[in-house]
Amino acid sequence: xxxxxxxxxxxxxxxxxxxxxxxxxxxxxxxxxxxxxxxxxxxxxxxxxxxxxxxxxxxxxxxxxxxxxxxxxxxxxxxxxxxxxxxxxxxxxxxxxxxxxxxxxxxxxxxxxxxxxxxxxxxxxxxxxxxxxxxxxxxxxxxxxxxxxxxxxxxxxxxxxxxxxxxxxxxxxxxxxxxxxxxxxxxxxxxxxxxxxxxxxxxxxxxxxxxxxxxxxxxxxxxxxxxxxxxxxxxxxxxxxxxxxxxxxxxxxxxxxxxxxxxxxxxxxxxxxxxxxxxxxxxxxxxxxxxxxxxxxxxxxxxxxxxxxxxxxxxxxxxxxxxxxxxxxxxxxxxxxx
Amino acid sequence: xxxxxxxxxxxxxxxxxxxxxxxxxxxxxxxxxxxxxxxxxxxxxxxxxxxxxxxxxxxxxxxxxxxxxxxxxxxxxxxxxxxxxxxxxxxxxxxxxxxxxxxxxxxxxxxxxxxxxxxxxxxxxxxxxxxxxxxxxxxxxxxxxxxxxxxxxxxxxxxxxxxxxxxxxxxxxxxxxxxxxxxxxxxxxxxxxxxxxxxxxxxxxxxxxxxxxxxxxxxxxxxxxxxxxxxxxxxxxxxxxxxxxxxxxxxxxxxxxxxxxxxxxxxxxxxxxxxxxxxxxxxxxxxxxxxxxxxxxxxxxxxxxxxxxxxxxxxxxxxxxxxxxxxxxxxxxxxxxx
Numbered sequence: 001x002x003x004x005x006x007x008x009x010x011x012x013x014x015x016x017x018x019x020x021x022x023x024x025x026x027x028x029x030x031x032x033x034x035x036x037x038x039x040x041x042x043x044x045x046x047x048x049x050x051x052x053x054x055x056x057x058x059x060x061x062x063x064x065x066x067x068x069x070x071x072x073x074x075x076x077x078x079x080x081x082x083x084x085x086x087x088x089x090x091x092x093x094x095x096x097x098x099x100x101x102x103x104x105x106x107x108x109x110x111x112x113x114x115x116x117x118x119x120x121x122x123x124x125x126x127x128x129x130x131x132x133x134x135x136x137x138x139x140x141x142x143x144x145x146x147x148x149x150x151x152x153x154x155x156x157x158x159x160x161x162x163x164x165x166x167x168x169x170x171x172x173x174x175x176x177x178x179x180x181x182x183x184x185x186x187x188x189x190x191x192x193x194x195x196x197x198x199x200x201x202x203x204x205x206x207x208x209x210x211x212x213x214x215x216x217x218x219x220x221x222x223x224x225x226x227x228x229x230x231x232x233x234x235x236x237x238x239x240x241x242x243x244x245x246x247x248x249x250x251x252x253x254x255x256x257x258x259x260x261x262x263x264x265x266x267x268x269x270x271x272x273x274x275x276x277x278x279x280x281x282x283x284x285x286x287x288x289x290x291x292x293x294x295x296x297x298x299x300x301x302x303x304x305x306x307x308x309x310x311x312x313x314x315x316x317x318x319x320x321x322x323x324x325x326x327x328x329x330x331x332x333x334x335x336x337x338x
Numbered sequence: 339x340x341x342x343x344x345x346x347x348x349x350x351x352x353x354x355x356x357x358x359x360x361x362x363x364x365x366x367x368x369x370x371x372x373x374x375x376x377x378x379x380x381x382x383x384x385x386x387x388x389x390x391x392x393x394x395x396x397x398x399x400x401x402x403x404x405x406x407x408x409x410x411x412x413x414x415x416x417x418x419x420x421x422x423x424x425x426x427x428x429x430x431x432x433x434x435x436x437x438x439x440x441x442x443x444x445x446x447x448x449x450x451x452x453x454x455x456x457x458x459x460x461x462x463x464x465x466x467x468x469x470x471x472x473x474x475x476x477x478x479x480x481x482x483x484x485x486x487x488x489x490x491x492x493x494x495x496x497x498x499x500x501x502x503x504x505x506x507x508x509x510x511x512x513x514x515x516x517x518x519x520x521x522x523x524x525x526x527x528x529x530x531x532x533x534x535x536x537x538x539x540x541x542x543x544x545x546x547x548x549x550x551x552x553x554x555x556x557x558x559x560x561x562x563x564x565x566x567x568x569x570x571x572x573x574x575x576x577x578x579x580x581x582x583x584x585x586x587x588x589x590x591x592x593x594x595x596x597x598x599x600x601x602x603x604x605x606x607x608x609x610x611x612x613x614x615x616x617x618x619x620x621x622x623x624x625x626x627x628x629x630x631x632x633x634x635x636x637x638x639x640x641x642x643x644x645x646x647x648x649x650x651x652x653x654x655x656x657x658x659x660x661x662x663x664x665x666x667x668x669x670x671x672x673x674x675x676x
Contacts, residue, residue, distance in 0.1 A: 001339070001465065001466040002465060002466050002467040003466075004417070004466070004467065004468065004469075007417075007441075008417070008441045010467050050658070051658050053654055053655070053658060054658065079342070079345075079346070080526060084446070087652065087654065088426045088427075088652045088653065088654065089426075089446065089448065089650065089651065089652035089655075090446050090650070091650070091651075091652045091654060091655045091660075094529060094650040094655075094663050095655070095660065095663070097529055098529045098531055098663050100528075101528055102528055103345075103346045103525075103526040103527055103528050104526070104527075104528060104529055104665065105445070105447075105454060105457075105458065105526065106445065106446040106447050106454070106650075106665075107443070107444065107445060107446070108422070108427065108428050108444040108445070108446045109443075109444050110427065116443060116444070119443075120443065120458065123461065123462060123465055123467050124461060126465065127339065127340060127461055127464065127465030127466075127467070128339040128340050128341075128342070128465075129340040129342065129348050129461050129465070130342065131342075147654075187441075188418060188441040188442070188443065189441055189442075190438075190439055190440055190441050190442060191432060191435055191436045191442055193436055312427065312428070312429070312432040312444075313427065313429075314425065314426045314427035314429045315426065316389075316391055316425065316426065316429060316485075317391070317427075317429045317432075317433070320388070320389050320391065320392065322429075322433065325432050325433070325436050327442065327444075
């Protein structure tokens with residue numbers, strides 16, 4: 001059972017455990033700041049497939065299988081899979097999961113989807129509805145550019161506020177028994193839209209949603225930034241991270257030394273020409289299953305607040321003059337104090 | 339707490355209650371076989387908006403508000419919203435829910451999404467994570483044709499196996515107290531793909547998934563068709579319904595007198611030129627919140643198995659030669675025997 005805290009947060013009475021995880025990234029991510037944390041680095045973005053979309057499905061499928069292997073539970077014991085991606089109609093997930101023969105929940109929260117999948121998989125395990133679930137997401141730079149922006153062959157210039165979609169996938173197995181860090185609290189987020197319309201500045205569009213979820217998490221739980229060793233948003237990048245910090249600090253919380261963003265951690269912006277940083281469903285997924293959980297295993301961090309962020313635009317909504325709504329889901333992950 | 343039955347099913351120990359519901363449909367649906375069951379019938383498909391996409395958001399927003407009003411709970415007591423639609427990046431849902439200021443889970447299961455949202459909202463309430471949740475979906479004929487098939491102005495001919503996307507939205511409020519029918523069991527479905535590639539025959543593509551979920555539900559629960567007054571799939575239409583029945587009957591279950599399909603019930607095929615029947619996320623949603631729940635309130639049906647079905651294709655996946663994977667989620671809804 002969960003205890004409802006405040007307006008949005010759930011404190012788990014029997015916190016579910018992250019018992020395994022895995023990730024796969026593309027060559028650019030494998031050349032970035034987190035390269036030593038990834039389980040598999042691809043030599044090219046097609047991985048032997050005929051299209052970027054098929055390659056993304058293969059990457060997501062492989063990450064899920066890796067997470068299940070690392071969790072050391074029989075594949076048969078995995079009951080449900082929660083997954084999503086950025087492709088229209090979630091086809092990366094569909095074709096990744098098709099052959100796994102598991103009940104599947106398709107999720108869309110743009111780049112916040114890793115948060116959404118962790119929240120729902122945790123609730124499912126804690127509620128006794130499953131003993132083991134998988135939460136996973138993926139994204140692919142080439143497929144995302146083709147779908148949302150310009151054909152790669154066009155070679156468009158990208159403004160410095162733009163982020164760079166991560167090619168990669170991260171997957172987590174959540175269980176009701178086993179060893180590993182626990183998911184103690186989740187704060188699913190609401191949609192926040194302050195009217196930003198620039199699709200090349202999604203950090204600014206998402207920052208108000210990130211701030212809303214973080215402040216709600218603090219209010220609901222009575223916690224503050226000091227209660228965490230690390231607070232890490234999904235993919236706000238350089239522009240959005242600054243805005244988010246300002247918005248949260250204005251509410252009297254100090255988001256400073258222990259706050260960073262997956263989009264900033266993943267690439268070497270000075271050398272890799274990634275402008276405002278990394279983004280995409282895969283960005284927070286591979287940073288979680290690479291950097292965060294591996295450093296938690298070493299004890300570098302014991303209490304982490306992980307907040308994937310999403311920009312809920314589409315080509316149609318932008319063409320029709322709509323602004324870009326944002327959303328962010330917070331997940332508190334803690335090493336057992338036993 | 340839920341009791342896990344077999345491979346996929348959950349039996350709820352404290353079944354959550356459908357305490358309110360509402361729907362809105364377009365003019366064609368309002369001229370169909372279920373016209374007397376709908377709460378609001380629009381005179382045109384734009385409803386004063388500038389685009390079909392914006393109209394769909396308005397319809398979904400209004401259906402959610404109607405369901406909450408009918409549930410007679412203060413809007414503040416609704417904790418989470420589970421919703422989805424067919425538009426790329428779920429923009430109908432995003433802009434419908436943006437102003438509701440509630441934590442939101444975006445779901446994509448194509449036309450099975452009403453099943454997915456009911457499953458997750460039920461689990462959330464039964465697990466103690468929320469006292470009240472909304473589950474809702476929408477679709478819009480014009481927006482769906484534009485996105486998935488041809489511009490309406492093109493006036494393409496549709497084969498007789500094609501279905502007609504429903505313009506409409508249905509929403510349900512699920513609570514842990516209150517009066518109304520109970521959700522007693524859910525069987526989330528897995529992806530099934532028997533290799534159908536014809537996007538103008540989605541009934542055939544989805545039938546194997548519907549059959550898989552229905553058979554799994556029967557096996558997991560020990561129930562059979564006789565345990566229900568009504569078994570109703572989402573939007574298989576005439577072609578898919580026949581195939582589904584054959585597939586289920588081959589496994590030794592008798593799906594005959596008490597089995598129908600929302601896509602067949604909603605339109606008057608002889609007069610409305612809707613070929614194989616209705617489809618879209620809205621089809622099962624308005625049939626549930628119109629016909630099914632209103633007839634349950636009268637006592638016509640006391641035990642219903644509702645199985646929304648989805649075809650998980652995209653334009654890219656079809657262009658790239660992929661077949662059409664299907665999925666279906668089953669929800670058992672029962673009048674209290676008290």
